[in-house]
Amino acid sequence: MSAVMKDAAPAKTLVSLRNLNKHYGDFAAVDNIDLEIQDGEFLTFLGSSGSGKSTTLSMLAGFETPSSGEILVEGQSLVKVPPHKRDIGMVFQRYSLFPHLSVRDNIAFPLAIRKQSAAETAKRVDAMLKLVQLEKFAHRRPAQLSGGQQQRVAIARALVYEPRILLMDEPLGALDKKLREDLQDELRQLHRRLGITIVYVTHDQEEAMRLSQRIAIFSHGKIVGLGTGYDLYQNPPNAFVASFLGNSNFLRVKASSNGAASFEGQSLAIRLTTGLNAGQDALIMVRPEKALALSAEQAAREPLPAGWNEVTAKVGEVLFLGESQTCHVMTAGGTEMTVKALSAAGMPMQPGDTVKVRWAVADACIYTEWAESDLSKAAGAH
Amino acid sequence: MLLTPNAMGRPLRTGLYLTTGVIAAFLLLPILFIVLLSFGSSQWLVFPPPGWTLKWYGQFFSNPEWMDAALASLKVAVLTTVCAVLLGLPTAFALVRGRFPGREMLYGLFTLPMIVPLVIIAVAVYALFLKLGYTGTLFSFVVSHVIVALPFTIISIINSLKLFDQSIEDAAVICGASRLQAIFKVTFPAIRPGMIAGGLFAFLVSWDEVVLSVMMASPTLQTLPVKMWTTLRQDLTPVIAVASTLLIGLSVLVMVIAAALRRRNEVSA
Numbered sequence: 184m185s186a187v188m189k190d191a192a193p194a195k196t197l198v199s200l201r202n203l204n205k206h207y208g209d210f211a212a213v214d215n216i217d218l219e220i221q222d223g224e225f226l227t228f229l230g231s232s233g234s235g236k237s238t239t240l241s242m243l244a245g246f247e248t249p250s251s252g253e254i255l256v257e258g259q260s261l262v263k264v265p266p267h268k269r270d271i272g273m274v275f276q277r278y279s280l281f282p283h284l285s286v287r288d289n290i291a292f293p294l295a296i297r298k299q300s301a302a303e304t305a306k307r308v309d310a311m312l313k314l315v316q317l318e319k320f321a322h323r324r325p326a327q328l329s330g331g332q333q334q335r336v337a338i339a340r341a342l343v344y345e346p347r348i349l350l351m352d353e354p355l356g357a358l359d360k361k362l363r364e365d366l367q368d369e370l371r372q373l374h375r376r377l378g379i380t381i382v383y384v385t386h387d388q389e390e391a392m393r394l395s396q397r398i399a400i401f402s403h404g405k406i407v408g409l410g411t412g413y414d415l416y417q418n419p420p421n422a423f424v425a426s427f428l429g430n431s432n433f434l435r436v437k438a439s440s441n442g443a444a445s446f447e448g449q450s451l452a453i454r455l456t457t458g459l460n461a462g463q464d465a466l467i468m469v470r471p472e473k474a475l476a477l478s479a480e481q482a483a484r485e486p487l488p489a490g491w492n493e494v495t496a497k498v499g500e501v502l503f504l505g506e507s508q509t510c511h512v513m514t515a516g517g518t519e520m521t522v523k524a525l526s527a528a529g530m531p532m533q534p535g536d537t538v539k540v541r542w543a544v545a546d547a548c549i550y551t552e553w554a555e556s557d558l559s560k561a562a563g564a565h
Numbered sequence: 566m567l568l569t570p571n572a573m574g575r576p577l578r579t580g581l582y583l584t585t586g587v588i589a590a591f592l593l594l595p596i597l598f599i600v601l602l603s604f605g606s607s608q609w610l611v612f613p614p615p616g617w618t619l620k621w622y623g624q625f626f627s628n629p630e631w632m633d634a635a636l637a638s639l640k641v642a643v644l645t646t647v648c649a650v651l652l653g654l655p656t657a658f659a660l661v662r663g664r665f666p667g668r669e670m671l672y673g674l675f676t677l678p679m680i681v682p683l684v685i686i687a688v689a690v691y692a693l694f695l696k697l698g699y700t701g702t703l704f705s706f707v708v709s710h711v712i713v714a715l716p717f718t719i720i721s722i723i724n725s726l727k728l729f730d731q732s733i734e735d736a737a738v739i740c741g742a743s744r745l746q747a748i749f750k751v752t753f754p755a756i757r758p759g760m761i762a763g764g765l766f767a768f769l770v771s772w773d774e775v776v777l778s779v780m781m782a783s784p785t786l787q788t789l790p791v792k793m794w795t796t797l798r799q800d801l802t803p804v805i806a807v808a809s810t811l812l813i814g815l816s817v818l819v820m821v822i823a824a825a826l827r828r829r830n831e832v833s834a
Contacts, residue, residue, distance in 0.1 A: 244739055267738045267747075279736040283754040292750075293740035340740065 197222040197380050198243070198348065203252035205238050205404075212238045214404035215252070220382060222347075225374050227383045227391040230401030236384050239401070240350055243382065245269050256348075272341030272349040276356050278333040280325035286336050287312070287321040293344040311339040314373070331362045338370075342377070351383045355390065367393050388428055392416075400424055416470075422553035425468045432474065432520040433558050434467040434494075447516030451492045456549045466550040471523040473546040476510050476532060482539035490544050496520060498536045512538060596813055603806035610801055621803040631808065634792035640703065641778075641788055642771040645710040649767035650760060652711065653718035660719070661726045676716040683776045686712060691780040701783025709781055710771040717770060718763035725759025726752075758826045765823045769816055 198220035205213040213235045220226055228236035241247040243254060245266030254261040261269060280289050288295075290311050294304040312318045315335040325333055334354055341349055355363045371394055374381055385391055391398050392412040400408035400415065400423075408415050408424035419425035422433065436444035436451060440461055444453050451467070459465060476498075477485065487493050496512035499519075510522045510532050522540055532538060598612060603621060605614025625631050660672050678686060690709045691700065699705045729752060737747035753760070775790040782791045793808050 244735075246735060246738075265743070266735075267741050267743050269739075270741075271739060273736070273739040275732045275736055277730055277732060279730065279732040281733060281737070281751050281755075283751075283757075292737065292742075296741040296746065337736075340736075344741065 194221040194224070196220070197256060198382075199253070199255040200239070200243075201253040201255065203239070203242065203254065204250045205235075205242060205247060206250040211404050213242070213249075216404075216406055218399060218406060218409070220348075220380060221397075223378050223380055225371075225381045225383065225394060225396045227385060227395035227398045228401055229385060229388055229391040229398050231386055234401035235404035236399075236401040237352060238404075240352055240382065240384050243348075244271060244273050244350055270344070270346050272344070272346035274334070274337045274341050274349070274351045274354040276353040278325070278330070278337045278357075280333055280336055280340070282325055285322050285324060286317060286328070289325065289336055290339045290343050292340065297344065307343055311343045314342070315339045330358050331366060334358070334366065335369075338373070342379070347380060349379050349381045351381060353385055354383075356385070356387075363390070364393075370394060400427060402427070419468070419548060421557070422466055422468065422550045423557035425548060425550075426558055430471050430521055432469045432471060434469070434518055434520075436465050436467055438463045438465050446494065447514060447518065449494065451494075452490070452544045453549050454544060454547065456551065459549065459551055463551060466553055468548040468550065469520075469542045469546065471509065471521040472507075474520065474522045474540050474542045476512065476522040476538045476540055478532070479537055479539065482541075487541065488543075491541050492544060492547070493539050493541045496538055496540050498532045498534050498538055500534060501532050503531070510538075512540060599806050599809045600813065602803060603810045605803060605806075608803060610803055610806065621807045624802075625804050625807040625811075628804070631789075631792060631804065634787055634789045635808075635811070637703075637706075637786055638772060638789040641706045641710060642768050644703070644707045645714050645771035646764045646768045648707060648711045649714045649718040650722075650764045653715055653722050653763055653767075654760065656715075657719050657722035657726055661723055662731075675719050678713045679716045683713065687777045687780045690777065694781070700781060701786050703786065705781045706778065706786070706788065709777040710774055711767075713774065713777065714767035714770040717766035721763030721766060722756065722759050725756040725762075729755050758829065761826055762823050765819050765826075769819055772819075773812055773816060 196219045198218075200216050200218040200220075203213055203216040203218075204211065216235075216239060228239060230236045238247060242249050243261075245261070245264065249262060281292065284292065287308055290308045291304050294307060299307075309318075312321055315338060317332060317335055317339070320328060320332060325336065328336065337354070355366055358366065367390060370381075383391075383394060395412065397410060398408070398412055398415055399406045402423055408420050408428075410420075415424055416428055419428060419431075425431045426433070434446050434451075436446045436453070438444045438453075438459050438461055439450065441459055442453060442455050444451055444465060444467070446467070453465070453467060456465075482493070494514055496514045499511040499513055501511075502509040507523055508531065511519065512522060513519050520540060522538075601614065602610050602612060604617050604619070605611065606616035606618040606620070607614055656675060660668060660675070687709070690705075690712065694700045694705045694709075733755065734744075734747045734752050737751040738744060742750060773790060774788075775794060778788045778791045779794060782788070787795070789808055789812060793805050796802065796805055
């Protein structure tokens with residue numbers, strides 16, 4: 184493969200999933216997925232358990248056969264290719280090292296199967312040991328290594344035969360937080376250095392944000408959001424993604440025109456939204472850190488800037504979390520909101536205080552279609 | 566646990582040690598007696614022995630009938646072991662990995678010989694081999710022993726296969742090994758302790774089996790327990806104690822090996 188001009192070339196599709204389905208009886212584990220995976224990207228499948236992300240990865244690896252649909256790698260169908268001929272690397276959640284082989288022999292296994300010469304094998308294994316910084320542990324058995332070291336061996340074993348695609352199925356799930364973050368950094372660097380395409384599965388959204396260039400959010404066997412972590416967070420395509428990713432406040436409103444809506448009898452400005460008709464139910468979504476809470480006096484001192492909304496609410500609970508404070512408030516109509524950004528000059532709020540919650544119209548997303556279950560966290564699994 | 570030794574009162578603890586000791590003695594003393602008797606100088610199996618001798622060992626090893634029986638026992642036990650492992654391995658895979666209706670029932674069927682009275686199996690197998698004209702052959706010995714040894718082998722292999730994380734085998738496949746290669750290069754080495762333990766169980770079952778063997782035996786082919794049984798009905802020679810001691814000795818050795826393997830397996834798991 185020629186590396187010339189690779190960086191300058193526009194992103195090229197390496198893997199295409201087309202109308203991919205996996206049914207178990209009546210149950211659709213993967214429901215008509217379409218996805219283009221770019222060459223060299225770090226793509227994460229994010230979703231709760233049972234959302235179809237692992238099944239999709241399994242079909243990519245070849246351990247599951249699609250009920251229908253296509254998996255193409257550079258235009259070639261992969262569906263009928265058995266897993267051992269796919270030349271895909273994979274790292275499993277529980278490391279899955281060969282317990283009876285040393286670290287060196289574990290890493291050499293794919294080369295031994297491919298009948299590489301001893302000299303070539305030794306050279307490549309040495310390079311891999313160096314890459315994952317395990318030279319000193321080459322002769323140990325997997326059981327003699329820590330979890331983090333074992334997972335590095337698994338990564339080396341998956342990379343030694345230079346696959347173009349590396350699949351990772353919650354590879355850091357079994358590790359503790361500190362080690363997980365260290366390995367996340369290592370993984371990101373590894374990806375940058377090798378330019379390999381990585382498809383990563385996790386249910387941990389912070390991990391997804393930290394690692395990936397793009398995230399595909401899975402729910403009920405479908406991809407309900409696809410994009411960079413930034414876009415998905417700032418501009419969630421739907422209410423489910425909004426509530427799944429980070430925290431969110433939802434305000435139920437009735438549209439009075441394309442740019443205004445009524446909320447609990449009060450008129451609010453909303454973003455211009457195509458397809459929104461007067462009289463239609465809609466949802467305003469504001470991130471807690473985009474909403475500002477001001478005491479009544481502060482609000483009186485600081486006039487409402489143009490392009491902002493304001494609602495009155497009562498403070499229920501204030502949580503001090505070190506770098507931030509979280510304030511739970513409730514409007515007269517019973518809508519609960521969480522506000523992170525307390526006005527800088529303000530004293531800490533007290534429960535029972537009346538506050539003005541303000542947000543910029545541009546920071547609030549508008550949804551016209553949603554299911555009630557979308558609005559609660561932890562939805563998404565079957 | 567509520568009933569840990571430390572949590573109990575002293576009298577209760579002492580009583581428990583005492584009863585455990587009595588039960589252990591009850592189980593082990595006959596074995597100890599027979600071993601001591603094999604070295605006793607009395608030819609009537611008198612206890613305590615009036616003196617000590619190795620005479621009976623000499624008689625055992627110089628008598629071709631006893632040696633033939635011992636050799637036959639060894640041959641049958643080894644063949645039973647090999648067959649039980651070779652049959653048990655694919656059976657265990659099917660019972661653990663298979664997704665087919667009637668899997669649970671099949672498991673029950675394979676372990677049935679552990680529950681069905683041995684005499685019933687013996688009569689059934691005897692009737693079959695009589696009809697086929699196979700009684701008294703090595704083949705009939707091995708087949709009948711495999712029937713009763715197989716459940717132990719299957720259970721042992723199933724247990725280690727259930728403990729084995731199948732994603733390790735999947736890892737070998739994604740690394741480029743075919744499913745069969747992965748099973749031979751990764752899964753078998755990983756479940757080897759279970760396979761060996763299963764084989765040892767099969768060996769033990771065959772080695773001291775007497776009910777089936779009495780049915781299968783012929784004047785020209787009999788195993789050590791059968792030879793003991795027939796000799797016992799004619800006279801009470803201390804050579805029987807020698808044969809018993811050798812039977813016990815090999816059984817204990819096999820059990821020690823099995824225990825050592827189990828421990829090693831637990832440590833590595």
